[in-house]
Amino acid sequence: MNRVWKFGADVDTDQIVPGRYAPYMRPDADVGEAAFIEARPEFAKNARPGDVIVALENFGCGSSREYAVEALKRRKVGAIIALSFARIFYRNALNLGIPLFESPEIVEALQDGDEVTLDIPNRRVQCGEQVYLLPELPVFAQEILKAGGIVPYVRAYGRFPGEE
Amino acid sequence: MGQTLSEKILSQHAGRTVNAGEFVVVEPDVVMSHDSLTPGIIKILRQELEMEKVRYPERLVFVFDHVAPASTVGTADSQNLARRFAQEQNIRLFDVGRGICHQVLVEERIAGPGKIVIGSDSHSTGYGSVGAFGTGMGSTDVALVWATGRTWLRVPETYRVVVEGRFPSGVDAKDLALKLCREITIDGANYMAVEYHGLDWMPLNGRQTLASMAVEMGAKAGIVPPTGLPGDQFPAPDWLTLDTDARYTQSLTVDLTRLEPQVSMPHAVDHVVDLSGVAGTRVDVVFLGTCTNGRYEDMKTAAGLLAGKRIAKNVRLIVTPASSRELSRAAADGTLAILLEAGATLTTPGCGMCMGRHQGTLGDGDVCLSTANRNFKGRMGSPNAQIYLASPAVAAATALTGAITDPRAC
Numbered sequence: 001m002n003r004v005w006k007f008g009a010d011v012d013t014d015q016i017v018p019g020r021y022a023p024y025m026r027p028d029a030d031v032g033e034a035a036f037i038e039a040r041p042e043f044a045k046n047a048r049p050g051d052v053i054v055a056l057e058n059f060g061c062g063s064s065r066e067y068a069v070e071a072l073k074r075r076k077v078g079a080i081i082a083l084s085f086a087r088i089f090y091r092n093a094l095n096l097g098i099p100l101f102e103s104p105e106i107v108e109a110l111q112d113g114d115e116v117t118l119d120i121p122n123r124r125v126q127c128g129e130q131v132y133l134l135p136e137l138p139v140f141a142q143e144i145l146k147a148g149g150i151v152p153y154v155r156a157y158g159r160f161p162g163e164e
Numbered sequence: 165m166g167q168t169l170s171e172k173i174l175s176q177h178a179g180r181t182v183n184a185g186e187f188v189v190v191e192p193d194v195v196m197s198h199d200s201l202t203p204g205i206i207k208i209l210r211q212e213l214e215m216e217k218v219r220y221p222e223r224l225v226f227v228f229d230h231v232a233p234a235s236t237v238g239t240a241d242s243q244n245l246a247r248r249f250a251q252e253q254n255i256r257l258f259d260v261g262r263g264i265c266h267q268v269l270v271e272e273r274i275a276g277p278g279k280i281v282i283g284s285d286s287h288s289t290g291y292g293s294v295g296a297f298g299t300g301m302g303s304t305d306v307a308l309v310w311a312t313g314r315t316w317l318r319v320p321e322t323y324r325v326v327v328e329g330r331f332p333s334g335v336d337a338k339d340l341a342l343k344l345c346r347e348i349t350i351d352g353a354n355y356m357a358v359e360y361h362g363l364d365w366m367p368l369n370g371r372q373t374l375a376s377m378a379v380e381m382g383a384k385a386g387i388v389p390p391t392g393l394p395g396d397q398f399p400a401p402d403w404l405t406l407d408t409d410a411r412y413t414q415s416l417t418v419d420l421t422r423l424e425p426q427v428s429m430p431h432a433v434d435h436v437v438d439l440s441g442v443a444g445t446r447v448d449v450v451f452l453g454t455c456t457n458g459r460y461e462d463m464k465t466a467a468g469l470l471a472g473k474r475i476a477k478n479v480r481l482i483v484t485p486a487s488s489r490e491l492s493r494a495a496a497d498g499t500l501a502i503l504l505e506a507g508a509t510l511t512t513p514g515c516g517m518c519m520g521r522h523q524g525t526l527g528d529g530d531v532c533l534s535t536a537n538r539n540f541k542g543r544m545g546s547p548n549a550q551i552y553l554a555s556p557a558v559a560a561a562t563a564l565t566g567a568i569t570d571p572r573a574c
């Protein structure tokens with residue numbers, strides 16, 4: 001079982017990892033420990049591998065900093081489910097292999113602190129007796145995630161998704 | 165069927181006609197990265213892609229602006245690593261003090277009409293000020309462009325902004341940029357390109373202010389048609405023209421003649437009100453700088469209000485020119501002297517305190533009025549600081565009184 005961490009709308013990358021906590025500024029620190037360090041210190045302390053982030057619109061807006069995604073990856077976030085994602089964040093998350101879904105139904109149903117079971121291969125989240133179906137991702141996103149991220153994808157296929 | 169500017173630029177690079185919604189793989193003309201992320205990108209290239217050399221070193225540009233000059237042993241070491249890498253591979257590098265990446269690439273005419281410019285920085289939309297398709301990407305995407313010379317993109321839908329009239333006095337491009345954030349909201353142009361029409365009269369600096377803030381509405385690119393720019397400096401390809409039958413997903417018309425000075429309130433860029441709604445708010449720090457408003461014209465506007473006066477007693481006014489060239493221009497005609505005599509603190513050209521890392525980091529409880537583009541909680545330092553965003557004229561008027569002030573009243 002994993003915990004749901006629910007956030008509101010427009011969570012910007014300064015909330016996920018403030019620029020002052022970038023690897024550039026703290027080369028010897030684990031950026032994973034900086035995940036939500038100021039916006040949600042309990043997350044930085046207590047998040048467990050496989051936990052699910054649920055958010056309203058425009059999750060990850062702001063800077064292009066991939067270390068915001070890197071921090072969530074190091075915390076082994078199981079999936080991010082939101083009403084919508086900011087463009088660069090969406091791309092960065094896929095590139096690093098974090099599954100992310102847009103689902104108004106699940107975002108509405110899941111509350112902060114809920115315990116859930118996440119089953120990505122079967123596209124399911126279970127909360128108590130309720131089972132929710134995760135929406136199907138676009139083909140290119142599925143391919144990148146299946147490979148484990150864009151670097152393994154390009155290394156395996158020698159091309160970008162959708163390229164001849 | 166006509167095409168939008170993004171569709172035209174991406175079609176040219178893809179070698180076939182593409183329209184919004186399609187995926188393309190293209191070779192960017194320019195790949196910019198700055199000191200904050202270049203060391204990490206080198207690491208991805210070496211450790212994850214297991215490559216030593218970049219594919220087209222002549223297309224890469226490094227700019228050291230985010231912590232410039234270095235403030236810690238770690239940032240100094242990282243910069244040295246990137247310097248060595250650039251030297252070994254013959255990559256152009258603009259070192260500390262030269263200025264902010266987005267300003268330098270425009271000044272050096274590296275970004276130009278019809279080009280695709282990829283930057284390791286979200287404000288790479290700013291290259292749209294010279295008619296380029298500029299967009300920000302994360303470190304892994306940039307490392308892949310270094311390695312392969314290519315990247316993939318979804319051709320964006322386009323949000324058209326039609327601008328009518330001219331600015332009344334005391335109101336400028338920053339007020340328009342904030343007004344657009346207010347109307348379109350922080351994600352209203354997510355995944356889209358914004359095209360700004362009706363601005364043939366607008367000088368380059370105003371276009372840079374607008375295009376840099378396209379990303380604050382979620383946009384992938386923000387393009388001002390290059391008409392009206394000096395053609396000898398920014399030669400536009402003949403295919404880069406507006407089609408009357410291009411397909412725009414959304415459209416917004418703004419009448420400049422009725423625009424008031426705008427202020428964005430903590431802690432979201434689209435939390436914008438007319439200045440009158442926050443006039444009188446006490447301020448500790450005024451910051452004049454960034455890729456959005458750190459140019460000569462911005463300093464000149466501020467100097468116009470500060471000439472012969474002193475800033476309020478309890479205010480710090482920090483001026484960080486966007487580049488060494490802008491600093492020289494301000495020094496040459498006395499603009500800089502006016503700012504210094506009024507009590508301004510001058511810092512090295514670059515990003516300065518925009519990201520809260522050096523040269524004016526905010527502390528608990530500080531209230532800052534900034535000419536930057538972002539006021540997210542904790543962006544400039546303490547999460548318990550407040551950041552308001554406004555134009556250079558509002559910044560200068562506010563520095564004079566120590567509270568948010570309408571420049572038209574000065």
Ligand code: SF4
Pocket residue numbers: 229230264265266285287454455456514515518519536537
């Ligand atoms: S000035 Fe600020 S917004 Fe512009 S590139 Fe530098 S850190 Fe980013």
